[in-house]
Amino acid sequence: MHTFEFIRPPDSAAAIAAAAKSKTAQQGADIRFMGGGTTLIDLMKLNVETPDRVLDINRLPLDKIEVMPDGGLKIGATARNSDLAYHAKVQSDYSVLSQAILQGASAQIRNMATVAGNLLQRTRCVYFRDTAMACNKREPGTGCPAITGHNRTLAIFGASEHCIATNPSDMCIALAALEATVHIQGPKGTRAVAFGDFHVLPGNTPQRETVLEPGDLITHVTLPPPIAGSKQHYLKLRDRASYEFALASAAIVLTIAGGKITRARVALGGVGTKPWRSPEAEAALTGKSVNEATFRQAAEAALQGAKPQSENRFKIELAKRCITHALRTAAAA
Amino acid sequence: MAEVDRSRRTFLKTSGTTAAAGVISAYLPAHATAAESTPESEATRPAIEGAVPITLRINGKDHKLNIDPRTTLLDCIRETVVLTGTKKGCDHGQCGACTVHVNGKRVLSCLNLALMHDGNEITTIEGLGTPEAMHPMQKAFVDCDGYQCGYCTSGQIMSAVALLKEPCGPDDAAVKELMSGNICRCGAYANIVQAIQQVRNSTSDRA
Numbered sequence: 001m002h003t004f005e006f007i008r009p010p011d012s013a014a015a016i017a018a019a020a021k022s023k024t025a026q027q028g029a030d031i032r033f034m035g036g037g038t039t040l041i042d043l044m045k046l047n048v049e050t051p052d053r054v055l056d057i058n059r060l061p062l063d064k065i066e067v068m069p070d071g072g073l074k075i076g077a078t079a080r081n082s083d084l085a086y087h088a089k090v091q092s093d094y095s096v097l098s099q100a101i102l103q104g105a106s107a108q109i110r111n112m113a114t115v116a117g118n119l120l121q122r123t124r125c126v127y128f129r130d131t132a133m134a135c136n137k138r139e140p141g142t143g144c145p146a147i148t149g150h151n152r153t154l155a156i157f158g159a160s161e162h163c164i165a166t167n168p169s170d171m172c173i174a175l176a177a178l179e180a181t182v183h184i185q186g187p188k189g190t191r192a193v194a195f196g197d198f199h200v201l202p203g204n205t206p207q208r209e210t211v212l213e214p215g216d217l218i219t220h221v222t223l224p225p226p227i228a229g230s231k232q233h234y235l236k237l238r239d240r241a242s243y244e245f246a247l248a249s250a251a252i253v254l255t256i257a258g259g260k261i262t263r264a265r266v267a268l269g270g271v272g273t274k275p276w277r278s279p280e281a282e283a284a285l286t287g288k289s290v291n292e293a294t295f296r297q298a299a300e301a302a303l304q305g306a307k308p309q310s311e312n313r314f315k316i317e318l319a320k321r322c323i324t325h326a327l328r329t330a331a332a333a
Numbered sequence: 334m335a336e337v338d339r340s341r342r343t344f345l346k347t348s349g350t351t352a353a354a355g356v357i358s359a360y361l362p363a364h365a366t367a368a369e370s371t372p373e374s375e376a377t378r379p380a381i382e383g384a385v386p387i388t389l390r391i392n393g394k395d396h397k398l399n400i401d402p403r404t405t406l407l408d409c410i411r412e413t414v415v416l417t418g419t420k421k422g423c424d425h426g427q428c429g430a431c432t433v434h435v436n437g438k439r440v441l442s443c444l445n446l447a448l449m450h451d452g453n454e455i456t457t458i459e460g461l462g463t464p465e466a467m468h469p470m471q472k473a474f475v476d477c478d479g480y481q482c483g484y485c486t487s488g489q490i491m492s493a494v495a496l497l498k499e500p501c502g503p504d505d506a507a508v509k510e511l512m513s514g515n516i517c518r519c520g521a522y523a524n525i526v527q528a529i530q531q532v533r534n535s536t537s538d539r540a
């Protein structure tokens with residue numbers, strides 16, 4: 001591990017001022033905020049991340065989970081994944097989020113990992129994690145050996161000729177389906193970013209994964225007020241039953257009235273270079289009767305634009321079955 | 334015959350006079366012998382460039398330390414404080430062997446920096462019980478034969494004790510799911526689940 005200076009800023013303003021001196025935005029930067037450490041310390045041991053300064057934000061008052069006056073939920077940046085998953089309001093009104101978190105990682109990691117850290121979780125692509133290999137995300141311009149190499153677990157949505165790495169998060173898939181908002185405080189003030197706009201596609205700049213600029217601190221995430229009677233489900237398919245990243249997952253939020261789907265939100269995990277919302281599936285569901293044919297049509301629509309890699313064509317059918325099964329389970333909930 | 338000291342580390346140290354001495358001592362911390370019985374004072378420890386002072390509270394005892402900022406909580410516990418019950422398995426958060434409690438919650442000590450933990454209450458397997466007065470979970474692991482080689486055991490037990498206070502369904506499947514972060518390469522899983530269920534059932538009987 002490279003040497004670094006460990007700093008504990010006394011407040012958010014000091015944290016932002018210290019991080020604003022960084023050359024790039026947060027991920028891969030020379031100055032890094034540290035939350036739970038579950039991604040960052042792992043990657044620092046591998047010399048994939050080599051910050052000169054580490055800013056410990058765990059003691060900042062950013063860990064609260066509060067119901068807002070409008071009935072929505074305000075989730076502090078350093079709230080632990082387990083505290084969020086077991087929160088009574090999340091379990092009753094945003095169950096897809098609780099399910100997604102509890103199917104991710106292990107109990108120990110969920111006790112450590114923060115909400116903001118999960119938003120910035122980095123890919124598990126083996127080439128990214130190995131400094132002996134080329135990787136456009138880690139070292140821009142060196143190439144992407146995954147495209148012609150081991151890519152079974154990598155993306156079928158949102159890839160570019162420079163990067164096909166999958167976003168590994170479960171929590172983010174639920175936040176995409178719940179239409180969360182990410183709140184950021186930076187050197188120029190505060191701003192709110194719709195969840196779908198927070199992560200960016202790799203394109204020509206796979207080293208850039210979010211809209212964060214140097215000094216930007218995620219302070220909290222908000223969820224809109226719950227929709228009465230909405231039916232929710234998170235289904236995760238993986239190589240083993242627990243403690244494994246998704247090959248395909250689906251977060252579903254449905255509203256059903258008179259046997260018809262009046263509102264649908266569908267997001268997919270394990271298949272995209274960012275948390276993958278599917279407006280195609282949502283359109284195929286809205287206004288339709290609740291039955292198997294509708295579910296299958298939505299799954300077909302969702303995977304229409306998928307582009308498989310050399311080793312993961314199976315993900316297309318897997319994702320379709322994942323969506324169909326998740327819709328069936330949600331509708332019956 | 335006198336009472337045998339079963340500690341593996343004591344065995345390794347006392348066999349230092351044998352032919353294997355050179356090999357074994359290379360794998361022990363240079364100060365292990367002195368530190369385990371009489372903790373070394375800061376003055377006698379070699380200076381570390383860029384070291385930062387910190388007080389860590391482990392098993393109810395404060396330790397004043399000077400550590401390199403890169404030191405993980407795991408390495409600090411094992412190499413600096415010389416509490417070697419906590420094990421280093423993968424060192425990347427994939428095996429659970431390094432599980433300890435921080436303020437009563439189970440965490441992976443390999444994915445935390447020691448400097449993040451001043452003021453926190455850290456508990457390791459040494460703080461849970463002793464061979465003479467075992468924690469009920471330690472006793473259950475012995476009763477149920479919940480191990481073979483024993484390397485993952487302290488992590489399994491720390492995880493299992495924390496699980497008692499977490500939302501966990503009554504059936505074995507729920508226990509397995511919440512214990513999935515602790516890998517046992519000997520495959521003692523069935524007995525580990527049995528040990529945990531034995532403690533859960535006896536606790537609920539008393540309640």
